[in-house]
Amino acid sequence: MKRFTAYEFTEYVDWQVDADVQREYHNKIKDNPIIQSLKKSDYLLLYRNLLLTRLHDIQLKRWVKQGVITKAWLGSGEEAVTVGMCGALDASDVVGPMIRNAGALICRGMPMKICLEAYLGTKNTLAQGRDLHIGDPKIGVIPPISHVGDIVPVMAGFALAFKLRKEKRVAITWTGDGSTATGIFHEGMRVASSLQVPLISVIQDNQVALGTVCQHHHKGSFTAFGDLYGIPTLEVDGNHVLDCFQAVSHARKTAIAQQTPVLIVAKTFRMGGHATHDEKEARRLFGDDVYRYWGKRDPIGCYEAWLMSEQQISQKELEEIEKECLAYVDQSASEAALAKITDAPDPSTLTLGVYA
Ligand SMILES: Cc1ncc(C[n+]2csc(CCOP(=O)(O)OP(=O)(O)O)c2C)c(N)n1
Numbered sequence: 001m002k003r004f005t006a007y008e009f010t011e012y013v014d015w016q017v018d019a020d021v022q023r024e025y026h027n028k029i030k031d032n033p034i035i036q037s038l039k040k041s042d043y044l045l046l047y048r049n050l051l052l053t054r055l056h057d058i059q060l061k062r063w064v065k066q067g068v069i070t071k072a073w074l075g076s077g078e079e080a081v082t083v084g085m086c087g088a089l090d091a092s093d094v095v096g097p098m099i100r101n102a103g104a105l106i107c108r109g110m111p112m113k114i115c116l117e118a119y120l121g122t123k124n125t126l127a128q129g130r131d132l133h134i135g136d137p138k139i140g141v142i143p144p145i146s147h148v149g150d151i152v153p154v155m156a157g158f159a160l161a162f163k164l165r166k167e168k169r170v171a172i173t174w175t176g177d178g179s180t181a182t183g184i185f186h187e188g189m190r191v192a193s194s195l196q197v198p199l200i201s202v203i204q205d206n207q208v209a210l211g212t213v214c215q216h217h218h219k220g221s222f223t224a225f226g227d228l229y230g231i232p233t234l235e236v237d238g239n240h241v242l243d244c245f246q247a248v249s250h251a252r253k254t255a256i257a258q259q260t261p262v263l264i265v266a267k268t269f270r271m272g273g274h275a276t277h278d279e280k281e282a283r284r285l286f287g288d289d290v291y292r293y294w295g296k297r298d299p300i301g302c303y304e305a306w307l308m309s310e311q312q313i314s315q316k317e318l319e320e321i322e323k324e325c326l327a328y329v330d331q332s333a334s335e336a337a338l339a340k341i342t343d344a345p346d347p348s349t350l351t352l353g354v355y356a
């Protein structure tokens with residue numbers, strides 16, 4: 001993909017195929033029947049959604065640098081966990097993303113213009129400009145809850161409703177490594193496991209919470225939570241869109257057939273800061289070697305290389321998709337910027353629908 005020197009991490013700007021990483025990437029899924037059953041259009045849809053998710057973040061970063069917004073919470077480097085997992089869902093399922101899972105909105109079909117308007121506070125989003133955490137129940141997206149962990153029991157509640165109505169649907173949510181420290185995450189997991197509801201709970205271990213590295217806030221393996229709650233548990237490469245896809249595809253079947261929650265632990269890496277304001281501090285926290293290691297594992301670069309070498313998809317075909325995505329994001333950003341002027345919320349509506 002085209003790299004954006006002004007907005008992207010140096011490891012991505014200089015990205016090249018690393019033979020060892022690529023071999024490992026291929027071996028991870030080479031005999032997987034779920035991946036083998038995918039069609040070319042499925043592969044390309046995942047590619048498109050990865051690109052759109054990255055370009056969404058690049059556009060936000062551009063606005064930060066231009067002073068249009070003060071900061072943005074990005075998911076750069078972690079796109080595969082969201083895009084791969086959403087790709088394996090059914091349209092009837094319900095997703096509960098956190099702010100680093102903006103790709104979930106894109107995968108579920110929210111117009112890019114609205115995704116971007118969330119940051120501009122227009123009246124066109126679900127919260128009508130009050131909050132940048134957005135969703136849309138019509139497309140099965142529950143907005144992130146600012147208090148981390150709180151979405152887990154909410155999503156368990158959706159899963160309980162599906163169970164009681166005997167519907168073949170699942171609810172899925174993502175919790176960061178740091179947010180597993182909250183009591184509410186465990187209350188949600190305990191309710192889901194004791195009531196045996198079809199909840200897919202993903203621990204998105206990007207190895208950091210704000211400025212605290214994971215080793216300092218958690219000892220032990222996150223997969224042990226699966227035993228603790230007596231539920232099936234999977235461990236995936238969070239930078240591998242196909243590994244994430246196959247895990248949710250499998251988890252979804254299990255969750256519905258056995259009426260059980262499934263835990264998925266996905267290891268990944270936050271290439272930026274907690275938000276755009278502390279990218280330099282984050283680099284100091286981990287050091288260059290760690291960035292180099294994860295930079296080689298760019299979820300988009302690796303997938304692109306895999307599509308070309310294993311699926312014989314030409315670079316030209318991928319570039320065509322990219323051209324469309326770039327044009328779509330550019331157009332959406334212009335429309336969103338205009339909406340900031342034309343569709344500002346009416347101040348007299350400030351307290352409407354506000355209950356706490
Ligand atoms: C209950 C609660 N405590 C603290 C915060 C402040 N806070 C926001 S994000 C964050 C770190 C979350 O880390 P992690 O769960 O690993 O997610 P990541 O940011 O790495 O994606 C904290 C402490 C919050 N939003 N809610």
Ligand SMILES: [Mg+2]
Pocket residue numbers: 176177178204205206207208209210
């Ligand atoms: Mg984290």
